[in-house]
Amino acid sequence: MDPGRFFASSKVLIVAGKGGVGKTTLAATCATAVARLGLSVLLVEVGGRSAAAPMLGVDAIGYEPVRARADLNGGIGIRARSVTPDEALIEWLRFHGFERMVERMVRSGLLEVIAASTPGIKDLLVLGRIRNLEQTESADVIIVDAPASGQALGLLRAPVSITAIAQGGTIHRQARAARDMLSDARRCRVMLVTVASETPVSELIETAFAIEDEVDVALTPVVVNATLGALRGLDADISSAAAAAASLTAAEVADLRTAAGLRSDLWTRQQAQLARLGRRLPLEQIRLPHLFGADLDPNSIDLLADSLLAGIESLPESVLL
Amino acid sequence: MTSLARLVEQRRVLVCCGTGGVGKTTVAAALGVGAAVAGRRAVVVTIDPAKRLADAIGITELGNEPRVVFRPDTSKGVLAAMMLDTKTTFDGVVNRFAGSAEQAETVIANPFYRNISTTLSGIQDYMAVEKLLDLHDSGCWDLIVVDTPPSRDALAFLEAPRLLTRLLDNSVYRMVTAPSRGVLRILNAAARTVLGQLSRVVGSAVVNDAVAFFRGFDGMESGFRDRADRALALLGGETTSFVLVASARVDTIDEAGYFVARVTAAGFAIDAVVVNRVQPPTRLSHASAVRLAERLAGSELAGPARALVDLTAVGADEGSRLAALAELGGDAVVVTVPQLPGEVSDLAGLETVAGHLFTLTA
Numbered sequence: 103m104d105p106g107r108f109f110a111s112s113k114v115l116i117v118a119g120k121g122g123v124g125k126t127t128l129a130a131t132c133a134t135a136v137a138r139l140g141l142s143v144l145l146v147e148v149g150g151r152s153a154a155a156p157m158l159g160v161d162a163i164g165y166e167p168v169r170a171r172a173d174l175n176g177g178i179g180i181r182a183r184s185v186t187p188d189e190a191l192i193e194w195l196r197f198h199g200f201e202r203m204v205e206r207m208v209r210s211g212l213l214e215v216i217a218a219s220t221p222g223i224k225d226l227l228v229l230g231r232i233r234n235l236e237q238t239e240s241a242d243v244i245i246v247d248a249p250a251s252g253q254a255l256g257l258l259r260a261p262v263s264i265t266a267i268a269q270g271g272t273i274h275r276q277a278r279a280a281r282d283m284l285s286d287a288r289r290c291r292v293m294l295v296t297v298a299s300e301t302p303v304s305e306l307i308e309t310a311f312a313i314e315d316e317v318d319v320a321l322t323p324v325v326v327n328a329t330l331g332a333l334r335g336l337d338a339d340i341s342s343a344a345a346a347a348a349s350l351t352a353a354e355v356a357d358l359r360t361a362a363g364l365r366s367d368l369w370t371r372q373q374a375q376l377a378r379l380g381r382r383l384p385l386e387q388i389r390l391p392h393l394f395g396a397d398l399d400p401n402s403i404d405l406l407a408d409s410l411l412a413g414i415e416s417l418p419e420s421v422l423l
Numbered sequence: 424m425t426s427l428a429r430l431v432e433q434r435r436v437l438v439c440c441g442t443g444g445v446g447k448t449t450v451a452a453a454l455g456v457g458a459a460v461a462g463r464r465a466v467v468v469t470i471d472p473a474k475r476l477a478d479a480i481g482i483t484e485l486g487n488e489p490r491v492v493f494r495p496d497t498s499k500g501v502l503a504a505m506m507l508d509t510k511t512t513f514d515g516v517v518n519r520f521a522g523s524a525e526q527a528e529t530v531i532a533n534p535f536y537r538n539i540s541t542t543l544s545g546i547q548d549y550m551a552v553e554k555l556l557d558l559h560d561s562g563c564w565d566l567i568v569v570d571t572p573p574s575r576d577a578l579a580f581l582e583a584p585r586l587l588t589r590l591l592d593n594s595v596y597r598m599v600t601a602p603s604r605g606v607l608r609i610l611n612a613a614a615r616t617v618l619g620q621l622s623r624v625v626g627s628a629v630v631n632d633a634v635a636f637f638r639g640f641d642g643m644e645s646g647f648r649d650r651a652d653r654a655l656a657l658l659g660g661e662t663t664s665f666v667l668v669a670s671a672r673v674d675t676i677d678e679a680g681y682f683v684a685r686v687t688a689a690g691f692a693i694d695a696v697v698v699n700r701v702q703p704p705t706r707l708s709h710a711s712a713v714r715l716a717e718r719l720a721g722s723e724l725a726g727p728a729r730a731l732v733d734l735t736a737v738g739a740d741e742g743s744r745l746a747a748l749a750e751l752g753g754d755a756v757v758v759t760v761p762q763l764p765g766e767v768s769d770l771a772g773l774e775t776v777a778g779h780l781f782t783l784t785a
Contacts, residue, residue: 121573122444122675200620223625267538271626300766302444335726348722353706354715357735358727360703365730367764395709395736 103417106139108322109243111422112291114236114283115322118248118258119295120305124327127398127406128295129247130157131390133182134400135407137174141242145182146235148228148249148257158182159400165189171400181241187224190231191217198272223273225260229280236283236290255309258284258292258317287320287422295325296379298372307382323386323421325410326379329372330392336366386421388413427666427695427758428781431458431465435662436555436567440580440686442678443573445670446699449767450760451570452480452504453776454666459493459500460777463565466503468554470547470572480504480773487511489558493770503564505554512550513540515557520646529639535632547572548583552654559657578685584654587647591640664694667755669748671701671741680751693755696748697780701759702738709735 109115109132117129129145133154136143144167147154152162158170158180167183174180195201217223235244248257261281268274283289292313296306306324313319340350340359350358380387390409396402430437431454439451451467458465466489467480480492480502489503514531521527530536540546551569558567571580622630657663665686669679683693707715712735716728749757760779767776 120444121442195624198624200624267534268626268629270628271622271624273625333726333729335723336730338723338727340724340727345724348719348724357705357707357712357731358715358724360705361731361734362727364703364734364762364764365727371766394733395738395740 103414103419103421105135105411105414106141108414108417108422109136109139109141112287112289112320113242114232114244114246114290116232116246116248116258116290116292117295118255118292118309120302120309123295123297123302125295126153126247127157127403128293128325128327128390129245130154130398130403131406131410132293133158133180133245134171134174134403135410136243136245137171137178137180138407138411140175142175142178142240143180143243143245144235144239144241145180146232146244146246147182147184148247149184149186152184154182154247157398157400157403185228185231185235187228190227191224194227194230194276222256222260222263222267225257226264226273226277226280229257229260229284230276233280233283255312258313258319262317281318285318291320291322293322293325294385295327297328298326298375298379300375303375303379307379310383310385321385323388323417324379324383325388325390325413326376327390328392329376329389330365330369332369333365336362336369338362386417388417426756426781427454427697428457428461430664430666430694431566431781432461432463434566434664435559436569436657436664438569438571438580438658438663438665439668440571440665441668441682442675445668445675446760446767447573447668448570449773449776450666450668450697450699450780451568453773453780455502455504455566455568456493456770456773457777457781458566458568459502460495460498462498462500464501464503464563465566465568466505466558466564467568467570468505468507468551468558469570470507470551477506480770487554489564507547507551507554509547509550510540512554512557513546516553516647516650517643520643522642526639526643530636530643533632533636533639535629535636543586545579545583545586548580549586552580552583552658553650556650556654556657578689581655581658581686581689581691584651584658588644588651591644591647659691665691666695666697667693668697668699670699671744671748671759676744676748679748683751687753693753696751696755696757698745698748698757698759700762701745702734702741703761705731705735705738707731707735709739 115132117125117132119125119128126147129147133143133145145154145158145163147163152164155161155163160168160170160182162168163182163184165184165186167181169179169181171179232244232246261277261284264277265274265281268277294306294310294313296302310321310324313321340355340362345355376387376389388410390406390413393402393405396405437451437454439447439454441447448469451469455465455467469477486505487508489505491501491503493502494500517530517536518527521530548571551571555567555569558564618630618634667679667682667686669675679696686693705712709732712728712731716725716732719725719728745757745759758780760776763772763775765772767773
């Protein structure tokens with residue numbers, strides 16, 4: 103499938119997954135790949151931890167968009183900004199005519215009560231802010247780095263749960279609007295990410311089915327981070343003739359044996375998890391390579407973007423149906 | 424500086440904290456195994472363990488009460504485990520402080536309560552602390568190991584005991600409950616205005632449920648407040664230690680640094696740092712491994728040589744990160760657990776991890 107078509111198929115792409123599986127890395131990789139395709143891109147970090155900053159080569163990512171990677175897309179590069187629930191709430195109240203009350207609401211603790219009385223409201227406000235960006239932003243693609251898995255599901259679930267809880271009021275209308283965006287595959291898709299080990303794969307499968315059951319949103323192929331390539335000869339008998347022929351020292355023999363054993367074990371386990379993921383989840387997989395000992399800087403992200411683009415190219419055209 | 428062995432022998436509470444995906448549950452369970460072997464009655468409170476680990480320590484289904492999962496042959500110790508059920512635990516607390524069975528029922532049946540008891544942000548942490556206090560007060564256990572929920576905010580667990588009282592300190596709560604306490608049993612004008620605004624935003628059904636909840640809560644407040652104070656005293660006391668679990672990956676080390684800073688700034692002490700899944704040491708440096716791989720290119724040992732290059736690339740980085748973690752932990756003991764072959768999925772696996780946690784500590 104043509105990567106340009108892949109990324110242009112919806113304006114918003116939400117990258118979601120359990121903590122520690124490289125969700126932010128993938129979001130930065132997607133943004134880099136999109137910019138390399140000559141499309142304008144906005145990367146949105148939910149929560150404002152600036153985790154993607156080193157991957158884009160900037161100091162921090164804040165509320166005001168920053169421009170990164172000016173070497174890409176004829177100087178347009180990547181724009182990145184954050185969205186936090188609190189900022190979204192205050193902005194939303196202002197927009198809905200509560201302008202003069204905002205300060206009083208914050209001071210009196212009313213905001214906290216609103217948040218507590220309607221679980222998911224903060225998630226909804228973040229989603230509402232993303233929808234607002236979708237409507238007003240000139241960028242071709244908006245990549246969203248969602249909060250960690252339980253919360254990613256919370257983020258996607260929020261419109262449904264809130265339309266059930268708040269049957270009236272402005273928040274109900276807001277939830278309906280967010281739901282419309284999520285359920286329209288031409289506007290929004292979700293890209294799930296994991297690594298090839300037991301718990302993350304189980305969680306990914308669970309999340310994917312939960313999203314399918316509860317939220318009407320289109321899923322892209324899943325991305326598996328940090329996969330190992332196959333190496334030949336890991337089971338070779340290192341102590342014997344080969345070692346003698348290569349005149350290896352005792353230290354070299356010991357290290358080669360350790361490395362081969364660990365790698366072979368890890369590779370076997372990864373293959374088992376990749377196979378399980380394929381069996382249990384009827385979605386295509388895009389595999390990104392494990393980068394050994396590399397800092398997550400723009401150079402590493404460029405390598406991952408190469409793999410991502412190659413992975414998308416080898417997908418069948420039918421994945422976006 | 425103290426060893427992990429001493430911590431599991433002497434403390435009453437160990438709180439395992441850290442970000443998700445670093446093997447926190449496994450470390451918590453292995454600490455429990457170590458305590459049982461040392462002859463203590465230990466219980467591990469987990470939140471949502473990986474299914475295979477749950478099987479290994481004997482939790483096949485959600486149980487909110489401890490079940491014995493391991494009795495070592497060599498000591499009188501016991502390891503029990505339980506998986507936290509947030510709603511059941513919260514219901515238990517309401518039952519404890521309600522003035523009557525009717526009051527408890529009213530609160531528990533309230534839709535607003537149902538919402539906050541399952542989905543309020545931080546509620547898992549709050550109930551984990553609640554369960555901890557409960558187990559502590561029961562007197563049945565020498566050591567309670569808590570596997571904290573993965574959270575966005577490093578301090579969610581320490582702020583958890585105050586979650587509900589913060590809500591109750593709210594001026595809106597004061598407003599809506601005041602009339603039912605005073606002579607005037609109708610809402611005063613200010614409260615009506617505020618609730619009117621709230622209704623415009625979230626709809627009147629939500630507001631009515633919330634008012635009913637807060638009114639139903641009347642009289643239970645001080646019980647919750649005392650309990651929050653006791654929980655914080657227990658967490659901050661001499662008998663509790665925080666164990667930070669991290670991995671040697673660059674992103675989790677950054678997170679760990681942030682975590683240590685916040686926890687110590689809040690006045691709590693981290694006594695141990697466990698760095699999980701560390702690559703085994705190699706005798707060759709990365710540069711020598713690269714040269715070896717060049718020498719072996721095209722031979723049948725090219726594969727193993729490539730694996731060694733990758734391994735040493737990671738190892739070189741890990742060394743400096745471990746040093747950074749040790750620095751960060753201050754007086755905390757830093758213990759490393761190597762990357763083990765296979766996933767830890769049974770008691771034997773936990774014993775192996777425990778072996779690294781205790782005996783291999785310098």
